[in-house]
Amino acid sequence: MSRTRLAAGALLAALCALQMLALLRAPAAWLPAQVALTLAPGAALDVDHAMLGAPAADTGRLRLGRNRNGTWWAADDGTGAPLRVQDGNRQRRSGSVVLKPGQQFQLGVLRMRVDAAGGDAVDLAAGAIRWRYDGALLRRDGKPQKACPDARFADAWNRIVPRALAFGRPLVFGGNLDCGNRIAIAGLPLHAAGIARNDDGFLLGAAPAVPLLLEDDRGAALLAGRPLRLAAGQTLVAGRTRLLLAPGGDVLRLHPNGHVALYADTQKRLPAGVAWTWTRRGPWDLPPHAALPLLAVLGLALTGALTALVLNPANRLRAGAAVGFPLLLAGSGAVLFWLQRTGTPAGPGLGLLVAWAALAFALLAPRRLEPVLAAALPLLAVGLLAQLDLGLGAPDTAWLRHFHKTTALLALGAGAATLASVVRPARPLPQARIELALLLLTGVALLALLLQVAYGDETGVFDLQPVEFAKLALAALAAHCLALACADGPAPGGAWRRALRVGAPALLFMLLLGVALVQVDDYSPLVLLALWGGTMMLAQALATRRRGTALALACVALAAVATVALLRGAGADGIARWDFYADRFLVWLDPGTHPHTGQQLLLGARAIAQGGWVGADGAFGVTVLGRDPGFALRIPAVQDDFAASFYLARHGLAAAVGLWLLQALFLAALLRLALRCWLAGANARDFRVAWLARLRCFFLAGGAAFAFGHFLLSWGTNLAIFPVMGQPMSFLSAGGSHLLFFICPLLGAAAASSQTLEENESCRSTSNMKP
Structure with missing residues (x-):
């Protein structure tokens, strides 16, 4: 074995030992598998969310009862998060009502009447003013309002496109500014209430503790507190906890999942009429319904291995393992992800075994x-x-789901990337086919981004982040364009093909910018894309030996660093007059005067200070592995944007320096491999071989640019070097989409590029030995 493999294997073994130590030292944890409520017809019971298995941090209360005919119902008190009842794709929410003609509602000093309400729009009247809202655009007396400062692009888009292409945006009540889809109400905060379009029509709802008086054919009453009817098979969402309902006679059985509280023992006092069935969290638990999918995965892997054995008689053992094991990995990851999505994840020990198998295979499989x-x-x-x-010591089950998701997607991505390298053709594909594949990749990325705009938000759509896949497609397309631009002669193909090569990356880049402006209330994606674009321009300048361009880009980078330093020196007073993301800069410069918006920065700084150089325990966090993370759990998004703060608090600055050096080594290795590909292309005698080598070079450079951007922005956020912004740290943060759609394909491309370079060098050595 090479020294590189031995060193990586030794470090991996040490880290895996620490993972097992954390698993073994995790405290015993009990949780309610079932909550049973016993009530007679006509009776009701007031309980808080904790009595239903919710974490202690959820402080809301609700009322559960039965009508005289025995029907169960639930209502909240209007002080916590609204209750929701899900029945398939349909969702009902307490404190909300579907608008109908003739209704009137009063919110603060605003009194409105519903003149018409259909499937396409709702017409409202407030005195002499007439409003019309269609789910995307709000019109006042027939004309759209002026755009809001933080949503100019979305407002402008909705005005010019047909309704089918418009961004769905709710009508918001409150605040002091009439603009866009907002109606100001004196004395009420922004988002005090709102109207949104769903499958049932236009739904009016109010924020907790905001009194909204509704008058309809049943009379006048506050909207909060209206009961929701419960039935078998539905899901009641109380706070952050989901409860599957199973009514039966005088007993209502609720099965909690999602955010479920964990307890050190089963000695919890419960009110009369409430009973819990306890279960212990086990590291090796496997849900019974997982057996059949796992058997199917095993059968698929065996079939693939046997097929490879038959088709490769010269090297049967290696061929069978190269196909069967990746299939087993990918299938196991898919099953684990499905279990996590259904709310019944496998035990963390099983996820750890699957992750170890993926890491060991990636370590030992390459020659x-x-x-x-x-x-x-x-x-x-x-x-x-x-x-x-982070998950083992947390007070509820929600924190461990990030680990479950990461292990599942790691196995899925590693298996898929390995299979892609196994089934790749022995000879390079023609350029036309590769270009077609790139265009298909672009189409899928564009469709995914449009789905996020139409149906998702800044957290993604369907629990995935299409932006990460779009980054991969953008890096591949830009690499193709630069590989052709650096060719010695004109690229083959007609004018339309040349225009498409240049236009496709530009279109994808502009759509990424649009998503960043519309969906994300932050400018970090813009900085990330600008950093990637500058890096690719620098790569082309160095490749084509344009020293002036390279020097100019270096000067721009230095100017950006100087600007950040000048902003830090100017203080909060120097930028108070700005209106574009001014709050981000003000929080960064003076978080103490903005305790709400600066909470992440202040809590992160406190956690880092507690960690010191050697961790809060004085032993680099080894003695507290698997135990309560303590204060770090209070940091918002500590599993994503502020994962580095938890790492620093747990293991100290010295361990963080080691992590930083490992990240620097990863980036340097990527750039070194990109340089080897460039040199291979420069020495190639065939246009197609040279183009493919340059394509790999620029793709790896683009991937390194994105990875560097994630490292830089994440460290800058956690250490308050840059204005507060959110980007996950590659490898460390719980970014499942980033791992599946970007990191795993990037590593697969790096492995394939290295294998191709070895094959080419072997062919050249063989040809040189011939007489």
Whole structure:
């Protein structure tokens, strides 16, 4: 074995040992598997969310009862998060009502009448003013309002496009500014109430503790507190906890999942009429309904291995393992992800075994372990350790779901990337086919981004982040354009093909900018894209030996650093007059005067200070692995944007320096491999071979640029070097989509590029030995 493989294997073994130590040291944890409520017809019971298995942080209360005919119902008191009842794709929410003609409602000093309400729009009247809202655009007396400062792009888009292409945006009541889809109400905060379009029509709802008086054919009453009817098979959402309902006679059985509180023992006092059935969280639990999918995965893997054995008689053992094991990995990851999505995840020990199998296969499968993989595998293990440590000691089950998701997607991505390298053709594909594949990749990325705009938000759509896949497509398309631009002669193809090569990356880049402006209330995606664009321009300048362009880009980078330093020196008074993301800069410069919006920065700084150089325990966090994370759990988004703060608090600054060096090694190895690909292309005698080598070079450089951007922005956020912004740290944060759609394909491309370089070098050596 090479020294690189031995060093990476030793580091991986140490990190895996720490993961097992965290699993073994995790405290015993009990949770309610079932909550049973016993009530007679006509009776009711007031309980808080904690009595239904919700975490202690959920302080809301609700009332559960039965009508005289025995029907169960639930209502909240209007002080906590609204109750929701889900029945398939349909969802009902307490404190909300579907608008109908003739209704009137009063919110603060505003009194409105519903003149018409259909499937396409709702017409409202407030005195002499007439409003019309169609789910995307609000018109006042027939004309759209002026655009809001933070949503100019979305407002402008909705005005010019047909309704089918418009962004769905709710009508918002409150605040002091009439603009866009907002109606100001004196004395009420923004988002005090709102109207949104759903399958049932236009739904009016109010924020907790906001009194909204509704008058309809049943009389006048506050909207909060209206009961929701319950039935078998429905899901009641109380706070952050989901409860599957199973009424039966005088007993209502609720099965909690999602955010469920954990207890050190089963000695909890419960009110009369409430009974819990306890279950213990086990590290090796496997839900019974997982047996059949796992058997199917095993059968698929065996079938693939046997097929490879038959088709490759020369090297049967290696061929069977190269197909069967990746299929087993990918299938196991898919099953684990399905279990996590259904609310019945496998035990963390099983997820850890699957993750170890993926890491070991990536370590041992290549004939030669590239430095890129040698640096990436320990980074993956560090991320798994951080997420496992965070989840095992947390007070509810929700924190461990990040570990479950990461292990599942790691196995799925590693298996898929390996299979892609196994089934790749022996000879390079023609350029036309590769270009067609790139266009298909672009189409899928564009469709996914449009789905996020139409149906998702800044957290993604369907629990995934299409932006991460779009980054991969953008890096591949830009690499193709630069590979052709750096060719010695004109690229083959007609004018339309040349225009498409340049236009496709530009279109994808502009759509990414649009998503960043519309869906994300932050400018970090813009900085990330600008950093990637500058890096790719620098790569082209260096490749074509344009020293002036490279020097100009270096000057721009230095100017950006100087600007950040000048902003820090100017203080909050120097930028108070700005109106574009001014709050972000003000929080960064003076978080103490903005305690609400600066909460992440202040809590992160406090956690880092507690960690010191050697961790809060004085032993680099080893003695507290698997135990309560304590104060760090109070940091918002500590599993994503502020994962580095938890790492610093747990393991100290010295361990963070080691992590930083490992990240720097990963980036350097990526750039080194990109340089090798460029040199291989420069020495090639065939246009297609040279173009493919340049394509790999620029793709790896683009991937390194995105990874560097994530590292830079995440460290800058956690250490308050840059204005507060949110980007996950590659490998460390619980970014499942980033791992599946970007990191795993990037590592797969790096492994394939290294293998191709070895094959080409072997062919040249063989040809040189011939007489």
